[in-house]
Amino acid sequence: MKWMQVNRIKQVLLLLLGVFLVGALTKPDLAYGQGAAAARKKKPVKAERLVPAAMGIRTDKLGNSWNVEQNGNLSRVGNNMMVNSGLSLYINNQQFYTYQPMMTADGAEYVLHSRQSSAMMGLQVVRRIRLLEKQGVMRYLEILTNTTSNPLTVNLSLRTNFSGNYKTHITNDGRSNAVLLGARESGLLVMPGSNQVNRAFVFSLCSEKSTLKPSISSQNKYALNFQYSVTLAAGQTVVLAHAVSQVPLPHSFERKTMRRLFRPVALARLQSFIPNELRKLVINYSGAASLEGLALMGMTDVASLGVDRSSRDTLAMGEKTRLLGKASCSLLKIQTVYGAAQIPFAKVAAIVGGNRGRREGARVFLRDGQVFSGALQVKALRFAMAGGGSMNLDVEKLDRLVMAKSANEGKWEKTTVAMMETYAGDRLALSDGAGLDFSGMTPWGALHFALKDILWMAPQEDELVGHFVEFKNGARNFVYLLGDELKVDAGFFGKQAVKLHELRAVVTRASVERKPAEDASGGDAEVVILQPYLKAGGNQLIIGKATDEQLKVMTSTEVVQLRPEEIRVMKNISDELDLDREADCVFRFELWGGGVVTGYLSESFLSMKVRGEDWRVPLRDVQELVTPVPQLGETVRKDLARLIRQMGSVEWQVRERATEDLLEFGYMAKSILQQEYQSNGDPEIRRRVGQVLARLGP
């Protein structure tokens, strides 16, 4: 009997083990660990309502017909379209398939979720495809999410088959039959081979300055394949944006013509058609939103020297010779335009020498990110090779000496408040930011700020001259700096006067050290701004209060007078209504007290107070004016505080009632709740606040 009981117990245990194993194998999350959970938690696109897609032929405003099939590839329309099957997506050589094509509730965008396949284990793929009717452009977003807990490298291909041979493909810079896109190239024009077709295709594959560009392969001019290699960290989501348009056959391929053809499909112009949450994740576009921190200091760094860093020092001679070993030096002095400085060898990350007369002068890269150029004087600079033997190094003859990475790599000295980069490529650590003030001019008024107010300041891909400034409070402005020189305290070189026109970028410690905030849906949140702010052209964000006493809104029936504090959001909807913005601007006003007003404004400017200065912003430059925090009375504030406290009550009913009551406040409570979500340590309160925020929506 005993052995029967033991057997019974064994059977039960085996059964339980079996159940567990079945559960483990069918739940990929469990197999892949934390990465999946993290990936799921991070939902890059806020909850949207999707409906089954109605596929079919669409015609844009330029008279071109488009037929998107259920897997997202373009299908031929009639006999006279050169593309037979366009932009089919392959991941690691397996074609993308979807179970059920979906679309947004307004029918504007297809959203296609991938079917799992062996080539895509752990990878979620979503295709978002939208026809921009006015522009005549089909915009694609390929969204890849690595749900595993390991990095994943993916080969992504976009394949297009043509009906008959195409004649040639030409890059936007005029090169024909390219296999790689060069520095100024972002896409291809494909000319039909048949005279029967009167439209060429323009493919926009990346931005000009993107570091991720596809390789291009052609199969006998019947097919074109654009291939990207993408590496995703565990839990990471990335987006590959691309677009295609149909154009009348061009008669010339000079730069002007090519620019005109490529302009509508340029990724920079399509940014406003990419959901906010996805814009930051686009990896083949380098623009204003995508660079932060030290990435803004793009002129040079050790990685640009073309030497892989290992656990040993590397002496590089030309492209093919690499010696590993240990470098030493008893004295290193550099004479720069800022003066002379002696640099402890332990702080050096790399030295670039004269390379036997091929270069003039030397450059020294420090581990903390500083870069100096000038005449280098060294004593006993030696290199002991790993295998034995050593050599004395002459700076005049030295090519590149790159030190092994240390634990302090990239870490700034404690006294460093910011890094400043000049157009000559020097990068100086600034020790004391006190009194470092800037003055600049914007299109709308003067802007005065101190170093302590900003995260970074640098030109961007879209505007090569002038500076974008991102402030700690979330403001972003484009300025032309005023003044002649900047007096700085530059660490090794002491007090310096740097000519303002030499200044390229400044990055502060705050920018390097900041962590992205997370919002209630698990995505990266923008900085929570509680003051009124205005979104303007060029991805600018002006923080300031509207100072007009009243705004006169001319609706279709009467004039409505609104005080700025009554307005929660004022949005320029001229583009939605297909109006000429120069002539008329139509705004939609959402009010704190509820209600929506739509109409023209009698004024042509919006007056604002920005950092103490009076600004006048032309209405045509206004995209959106937001007042995140209503002017709440004392009673309302107390009520909100009480309800938030009650969300942490030990009684469940009290917590539930408080949650519902908070929801009743609607948008008036939103900004306070957002702050609570980020700062409140009580997990239950945080959870409930997150629920309310999610229900309030964007």
Next chain:
Amino acid sequence: MIGACTLLSAWGEDAVGEVAGKPAKISLQDVPKQFELWADRLGFQWQLTQSGALQSGPQSYFQSAMVLSLNGKDFKTTGGERLDGGEVKVKQDGRVVLFGVAEGLQGLEVTRDIWFDHQRGGVRYLDSFSNKKGKKALRLSVQIKTLFRSTWQDLHGSSGKMIGGKDSSHLGSRDHALLVKYSRTDGRPDTVILVAGDDEVKRPKLSFSSNHRELTFTYDLQVPAGGEVALLHWIMQRNLAAPDEVEQVLRPFYLRRRLLRPEVDRGLAKVVANFAEAALPEHSVQPYSLESLVALQKALRPYRAQRLWEDVLWITQENQLAGMVNEKASLKVETAYGEREVTIAEVAAIQGGGGVGRTPRVFLRDGQVLAGDLVTQGLSMVSGDGWDMQLKVPDLTLLLLQLREVDGKAPAGTDAFVALRSGDVMAVKTDGVEGDDALEILTAWGRDRLSLGEVQLMRYTTGSVPKYRLHRKDGSWLSVFLTDADLQLTLAGGREIQVNPRELIGIWREGDLSLEDKADGDEWLDFEDIGERSALPIPSCLLAGSNLLQGEISMQVLHLVSGGAVTKINPAEIVSMQRLQDQGLMPLFALELSGGNHLKGSLRERSLSIKTPSRTWDIPVQHLVAYLNKEVK
């Protein structure tokens, strides 16, 4: 909405513009079997055959279109001439005139005048039948046949009604065009044929084959002895999402019972059978310069409205009333810069409140615009039907006054026009006005001052970042911001006013029609991106951000580093300098020196001193794109 949007934006300037110098007339001894391929602005192809029929080139939509036969006999070409210089080049119009006969119709001279309009995307046929030598009247059955290579889906009249079934032999009374519609899955374009006016004119009988590939228009005409009769048609290819878009296609060609620029001589206009003579207006009014009405042209663009030879009350795109505005009407406008009184004779158009309280604008014939509250006296209009309407400005959308010869003639003493955010456009004096250095500008490299007289053109643009694009008379192009130090303007009439510079949205020179903004978001990488070398200022520096400074490098010496060697260069010896693809940190330049030497290298200097007439600029070498110092021969 096909190409209508892109087409109509140009149509506004085109339809009543001056015709450029006419190309040579070339006689065709041998009329070719097929003429060269024409591609219109929308990319559709056309190919004319010897008989004047049309094919669509290799795209083969038409097997043959507009085939002419008379009393059952095909038209035979006996000769012809080309009025387009002999060949249609890219983006140019084509015009071929074919002469011929039809069998059995002795004495009848037939002419096919075929005009390919590249810009509007269509082909105009003017078929004339002359019985000048005949002693008896001739009865003609004129057939115009079009044969398609594949089956169409539907036929629609221009009123939108589908044609078919029992009563399919005539176009509807409101139809003046036929739409041959293909299914979108077919991928073939649709065809629109304009066949008759709205009035009591000769309308064709329509017939089509049961296989939906051939359609025929038949006209029964009587050509008097010693006289002639003509027929006019337009044929267009388009891709229409829906049949009701055909109205938009026709607008550049036929609007409010008038043919727009049909290119028909006065004599023939009287004998066109399928359009009333009134539909072919005599262009007796030659406006001084319509293009000079910059603000008005821009204002009309969103409405797709057009000023013609009558006053029009524009209500919506579909509803417009033509008539005559009371000549004695007068207006008083309270602008931000004072009150102004004008007579209706001075007015080209009025944009009213539109029923939404918008600030009214009065567009004057001299190019100025007055914006502000409007008080009118006697503003009324008698429509073509005799209906007398009082016009209330707050409710008015748009009132267009007919063209006059003075349209576009600027007030005496005008040097430039200044457009303000208020909507006003003022004619101002800039040359010889006291108060130099009136305008302070800020660039990425510092400040400068200039007088208004030095401004060739200035426009506020959005692009990537809102800013002003300034074109100076010295040839410089700069992206600038303005300060808010008040600016004094001297109006053409002599009065002086003060404005905040940030109120400016544009300045342009009187008579300068080259108002195209030369930097619409694309970075200039070479001087050729700006224009012809001969038009460039020399010396000039092309800088990043599509900036161009008219000035020379004022340094004594430059050091060119190449392969470790350093070469000293006298900037005065530089013919040109062009930035190449950057390698490593510092930009690489290719230099041409006046001795003929060519060098490549990077500059040791970190910044360059550029001397312009007004100041010396310090520009980082990183911002230099190209430099032109001497004329290249």
